[in-house]
Amino acid sequence: MREPQRITPDLIAQHGITPDEYQRIIAILGREPNFTELGIFSVMWSEHCSYKSSRVHLKTLPTTGRCILQGPGENAGVVDIGDGLAIVFKMESHNHPSFIEPRQGAATGVGGIIRDIFTMGARPIALLDPLRFGPLTDVKSRFIAGGVVAGIAGYGNAVGVPTVGGELCVSETYAGNPLVNVFCLGLAPKDRIFLARAGGAGNPVIYVGAKTGRDGIHGATMASETFDEGSEERRPTVQVGDPFREKLLIEACLELMAGDAIVGIQDMGAAGLTCSTCEMASRGGTGIEIDLALVPLRETGMIPYEVMLSESQERMLLVAHAGREHEVMRIFEKWDLDAVIVGRVTDDGLMRVLNHGKVVAEIPARALAEEGPVYRRPMERPAYLDEVQAADLSRIPVFDRPADVLLALLASPNIACKRPVWQQYDHMLFCNTIVEPGSDAAVLRVQGTGKGLALAADGNGRHTYLDPYEGGKLAVAEAARNVVCSGARPLAITNCLNFGNPERPEIMWQFGEAVRGIADACRTFDTPVTGGNVSLYNETLGTAIFPTPIIGMVGLLDDVRQATTQWFKAAGDAVLLLGESRDELGGSEYLKVIHNAETGRPPRLDLDRERAVQAVCLEAIQADVIRSAHDCADGGLAVALAECAVTGPERFGGRFDLPGEFRADSILFGESASRIVVSVRPSDVEAVAALAKRHGVACTRLGTVGGDDLSFRGKGFAFSVPTAQAYEAWDTGLSKLL
Amino acid sequence: MVEARIHVTLKKSVLDPQGDTVKSGLASLGFSGVEDCRIGKFMVLKLQESDPQKARAQVDEMCRKLLANPVIEEYVFEISEVAG
Amino acid sequence: MVEARIHVTLKKSVLDPQGDTVKSGLASLGFSGVEDCRIGKFMVLKLQESDPQKARAQVDEMCRKLLANPVIEEYVFEISEVAG
Amino acid sequence: MKIGILVFPGTWSHQDFEHVCRDVVGIDCGLIWHKDTSVAGYDCLILPGGFAHGDYLRCGGIARFSPVMEAVVAFARSGGPVLGSCNGFQILCEAGLLPGALLRNTSLQYRCRWVHIRTESVSTPFTRAMRPGQVLKVPISHGEGRYYVPPQELAALEAQQQIIFRYATPDGQVTPEANPNGALDNIAGVCNAGRNVVGLMPHPERASEALLGSTDGRLFFTSVLESLAAATR
Numbered sequence A: 001m002r003e004p005q006r007i008t009p010d011l012i013a014q015h016g017i018t019p020d021e022y023q024r025i026i027a028i029l030g031r032e033p034n035f036t037e038l039g040i041f042s043v044m045w046s047e048h049c050s051y052k053s054s055r056v057h058l059k060t061l062p063t064t065g066r067c068i069l070q071g072p073g074e075n076a077g078v079v080d081i082g083d084g085l086a087i088v089f090k091m092e093s094h095n096h097p098s099f100i101e102p103r104q105g106a107a108t109g110v111g112g113i114i115r116d117i118f119t120m121g122a123r124p125i126a127l128l129d130p131l132r133f134g135p136l137t138d139v140k141s142r143f144i145a146g147g148v149v150a151g152i153a154g155y156g157n158a159v160g161v162p163t164v165g166g167e168l169c170v171s172e173t174y175a176g177n178p179l180v181n182v183f184c185l186g187l188a189p190k191d192r193i194f195l196a197r198a199g200g201a202g203n204p205v206i207y208v209g210a211k212t213g214r215d216g217i218h219g220a221t222m223a224s225e226t227f228d229e230g231s232e233e234r235r236p237t238v239q240v241g242d243p244f245r246e247k248l249l250i251e252a253c254l255e256l257m258a259g260d261a262i263v264g265i266q267d268m269g270a271a272g273l274t275c276s277t278c279e280m281a282s283r284g285g286t287g288i289e290i291d292l293a294l295v296p297l298r299e300t301g302m303i304p305y306e307v308m309l310s311e312s313q314e315r316m317l318l319v320a321h322a323g324r325e326h327e328v329m330r331i332f333e334k335w336d337l338d339a340v341i342v343g344r345v346t347d348d349g350l351m352r353v354l355n356h357g358k359v360v361a362e363i364p365a366r367a368l369a370e371e372g373p374v375y376r377r378p379m380e381r382p383a384y385l386d387e388v389q390a391a392d393l394s395r396i397p398v399f400d401r402p403a404d405v406l407l408a409l410l411a412s413p414n415i416a417c418k419r420p421v422w423q424q425y426d427h428m429l430f431c432n433t434i435v436e437p438g439s440d441a442a443v444l445r446v447q448g449t450g451k452g453l454a455l456a457a458d459g460n461g462r463h464t465y466l467d468p469y470e471g472g473k474l475a476v477a478e479a480a481r482n483v484v485c486s487g488a489r490p491l492a493i494t495n496c497l498n499f500g501n502p503e504r505p506e507i508m509w510q511f512g513e514a515v516r517g518i519a520d521a522c523r524t525f526d527t528p529v530t531g532g533n534v535s536l537y538n539e540t541l542g543t544a545i546f547p548t549p550i551i552g553m554v555g556l557l558d559d560v561r562q563a564t565t566q567w568f569k570a571a572g573d574a575v576l577l578l579g580e581s582r583d584e585l586g587g588s589e590y591l592k593v594i595h596n597a598e599t600g601r602p603p604r605l606d607l608d609r610e611r612a613v614q615a616v617c618l619e620a621i622q623a624d625v626i627r628s629a630h631d632c633a634d635g636g637l638a639v640a641l642a643e644c645a646v647t648g649p650e651r652f653g654g655r656f657d658l659p660g661e662f663r664a665d666s667i668l669f670g671e672s673a674s675r676i677v678v679s680v681r682p683s684d685v686e687a688v689a690a691l692a693k694r695h696g697v698a699c700t701r702l703g704t705v706g707g708d709d710l711s712f713r714g715k716g717f718a719f720s721v722p723t724a725q726a727y728e729a730w731d732t733g734l735s736k737l738l
Numbered sequence B, C: 001m002v003e004a005r006i007h008v009t010l011k012k013s014v015l016d017p018q019g020d021t022v023k024s025g026l027a028s029l030g031f032s033g034v035e036d037c038r039i040g041k042f043m044v045l046k047l048q049e050s051d052p053q054k055a056r057a058q059v060d061e062m063c064r065k066l067l068a069n070p071v072i073e074e075y076v077f078e079i080s081e082v083a084g
Numbered sequence D: 001m002k003i004g005i006l007v008f009p010g011t012w013s014h015q016d017f018e019h020v021c022r023d024v025v026g027i028d029c030g031l032i033w034h035k036d037t038s039v040a041g042y043d044c045l046i047l048p049g050g051f052a053h054g055d056y057l058r059c060g061g062i063a064r065f066s067p068v069m070e071a072v073v074a075f076a077r078s079g080g081p082v083l084g085s086c087n088g089f090q091i092l093c094e095a096g097l098l099p100g101a102l103l104r105n106t107s108l109q110y111r112c113r114w115v116h117i118r119t120e121s122v123s124t125p126f127t128r129a130m131r132p133g134q135v136l137k138v139p140i141s142h143g144e145g146r147y148y149v150p151p152q153e154l155a156a157l158e159a160q161q162q163i164i165f166r167y168a169t170p171d172g173q174v175t176p177e178a179n180p181n182g183a184l185d186n187i188a189g190v191c192n193a194g195r196n197v198v199g200l201m202p203h204p205e206r207a208s209e210a211l212l213g214s215t216d217g218r219l220f221f222t223s224v225l226e227s228l229a230a231a232t233r
């Protein structure tokens, strides 16, 4: 690549920098930027790195709490779980790369989030992978889904971090823009958390890990570049992940961080060298000077611009105490990894980039990292909302063959068994997995403590589309409910906010409302937000995806032996419903699958009621008076009951009377929030009922576990389905497609 | 009957972790002279097709559609006649 | 500088499910004429070695020791001189 | 008595074996780095699962040349008990300490799940505490576990009872449905002619605590304890 000689308005525009932003750059520098500096500003001030559109909204999220050791701002959040231990977790999106190259895009997404975790000094012990694809009946979407799952498996399995859960939802809205979010959790001694800060003028800055190539350099600018012959090979290349090298990086870094030779450490993710240098300097209130001539390169003829913007994977930057370099070198040598001193910490607050001693960029680090543009973009309630929310659902005919509807729902990809996905992931490594994928949340034990962690990821794009505020609340509520059903007390969340183009007022409104909903819910459940990720511009041909906030929730079990699963345990057990069914069909899976309608109002969520229902479930589990608990979500009560019956190691029948005085399909398949199906020993029914009473929560006896059929009775319906048939539908629904 | 011998390789600028690892593996085995190692796929197809021209066109389409991933790989192939 | 082009393929007696899958994949794409498909590895090594004879001996040893597993695989290679 | 657990770059099950040895069964153990050249002081060696050298080229293909392997081979030739699980099994095959090779699963996909294996021979240091024909519930986690040996060798393995485990149904039937990876004759584990080197694809260390769903894996550890005790008697 050749450097353009002049900084033209075109070049500036191609870097996604507005005229105002350019003036700001000139003000910061006191001069015009050169090409390298322009590139540096463009990546640092991009939406991805600067959060310039979302910041004002994210500020409203609750981020503090008793157990929160580190909120947003570092590479990941840190939460105290007692016994001198802390968990470190975060969620990231890799949507666009996964669309371009599903396998590598997803793989490098996994690699990136894992680095965020061990950068903090924690050993990564679990992954979750919430996924959204177009209909799997479509070849392209099937190709993408297959590639993404293979990519996550290929990287996660090889690097040695078990994938213990996730989500897979399909909808037309994601056909041109799949969502690949990845959550990672790590464990660390509470007093050995490392931060991404440079400190101590004169301390060496050390580059470790893979060599730098032209991987993933800013497409826009390359397009603008005048190519000479043979430059085909120099176009931005798709990043390819190397899980083996990442594994070595994990071990080398953790070995290094067991000692005290380093001051700070930061992974090189988006905007690689640029981001890591200026952010470490800015956070540390120092400057950093590096010489690109010292950076290990994979390709020849790379110019400073390319080296600074490269997104080559499996690289880290760290600052060591002067005089302790050899300790760093020794450890990285042991692991056969490159470790090179590329510069030093300074006290002038500048990010100074040299090339063979000659200055090629010099920018105030803090201004670059922290004082980027912040926008309070215009918001406007989208017009479609009136239409969908006013939709008259009474016009939708009530089915006549409820058994077929139930089977169709059980077989629909959003509800069907996800084993075809998670059997490709090692989900048992480290001998922690007490509840494997397949129940409401995964449960891991914390070795040496008797405690357990419950992990769940949830988010319903359709609900959020129909009512962004409720959608935000519902996502947090369902994640918390999943964690509670597993016997854990919700601790904190991370999140991934996948939305369209923020420059459109109605998208920005969706975003603002969803964040407001998440904030309100998190306050109610006392689950602060420890960090997350915002992915905007998820659009194809001007149509945005359904606004899709995904919540990663972590809960704590004081006694891991109380881990509870969603499936029935024994014939003769009583089946109870905690919470109430209301006439709420809007936004349901039933409307989508059976009537191909995505309309109406999503279920209303009363936060206090939700909290009460969860309290009953959790206290009942802790009192050991219930044997299974399953939250009632996609597909409503009938589907939840069927899942309790067929998703476990042993399958059961059951006879159920469903409460409700409204239309039959709404009783069976409506998705009213704040409901949990529990099964209890007959002798414990009273105890559970009493608990519910104390919390003012409705507790209805639905029926009894047993027999070979699932029978449902209620106002306007009475039917039954052989358990074997229900299982078959659920078990093969997804494998038929993938 | 024709036989197609297809070579699918990673584009030059695309990282080849496997090749790099094998290279260092060879080095630790004492083969110090290895400057570079790239690893790709080699596919042999037998086609029920007598006309080499047609076969060539078909195989090219197969490569574009399924056998190679145009985003990161490139391919070349030869066609030869073989006894059924 | 010499370049070695190495082909490592599964022995006939060894089942190649990947080849079979690609074959049926091609069929489902409408390429009906595919009789057989076998998939192997293709490696390109660059060696700091001027003498082709020495290079040949070296590469053969590399294959026997590391690049191919005699239990399941066989290998062939060509050597050619290339510009450093 | 001390168990040595080998660690190659990319190995990941060593922590789990360490945990079971130390916290569950109570055997002294230590980690052995692949660049070490001696295994002196160890009475038994375990090659754990993982992706040594990324499993690039072939699983275990590069790892077998690690400096420590010379010492491992010598230890095995002198009759010392050596167990390879998953990637460790693949390395032992590549190193020629065990017959055969492990190929890509016929599904072409990675598989992590519980399986049942039937004990075909209890006359090895790692199976002596099991009952002949005993069915064990253990997890697998691999993408390349399809065991293969050339036909003539298979007959020899059969004849010398070197096939130690077969994938089976919970009640011990060796059926195609019970075979998770397409392994020849449902073979899940084998031993060498000297019977002191055993390799299997499943993960006994993941099946050694009731909390994790099975304790059958402990039999591997109690077996080797017994045989070492017997040897020193």
Ligand SMILES: Nc1ncnc2c1ncn2[C@@H]1O[C@H](COP(=O)(O)OP(=O)(O)O)[C@@H](O)[C@H]1O
Binding pocket: A129, A130, A131, A163, A164, A165, A166, A167, A168, A414, A415, A418, A421, A422, A436, A437, A438, A439, A440, A441, A442, A457, A458, A482, A631, A633, A634
């Ligand atoms: N992409 C995935 N990767 C791993 N596990 C998954 C994935 N999708 C779903 N699962 C697992 O399947 C089970 C059911 O998923 P889901 O129906 O989304 O649960 P819920 O509706 O309770 O959120 C959960 O244990 C979940 O972790």
Ligand SMILES: [Mg+2]
Binding pocket: A440, A482, A630, A631, A633
């Ligand atoms: Mg749930």
